[in-house]
Amino acid sequence: MDMDLIETITNWVKWERELDLKNPPLFVLETLEKHEQTVKNLELALDLLTTLGKFEKYPDSKVYIPLHPAKNQIGFFGLLK
Numbered sequence: 001m002d003m004d005l006i007e008t009i010t011n012w013v014k015w016e017r018e019l020d021l022k023n024p025p026l027f028v029l030e031t032l033e034k035h036e037q038t039v040k041n042l043e044l045a046l047d048l049l050t051t052l053g054k055f056e057k058y059p060d061s062k063v064y065i066p067l068h069p070a071k072n073q074i075g076f077f078g079l080l081k
Contacts, residue, residue: 018063
């Protein structure tokens with residue numbers, strides 16, 4: 001998983017309780033574009049983190065919820081611990 005995707009996810013989690021890929025904030029889209037990533041890549045990263053038990057995904061949607069919000073301690077290792 002690309003560190004740019006992790007950085008994007010962790011910054012997004014700091015601001016919102018739910019990550020809705022159908023309507024991502026502008027800063028998420030700008031960050032993805034800056035790092036030459038796509039929303040599809042972000043979705044794959046979130047699917048992996050969901051499989052690892054870090055997020056829950058609403059059925060038949062593109063909305064992800066962190067299972068263990070780490071508040072200010074979120075980061076690469078915060079997501080993976």
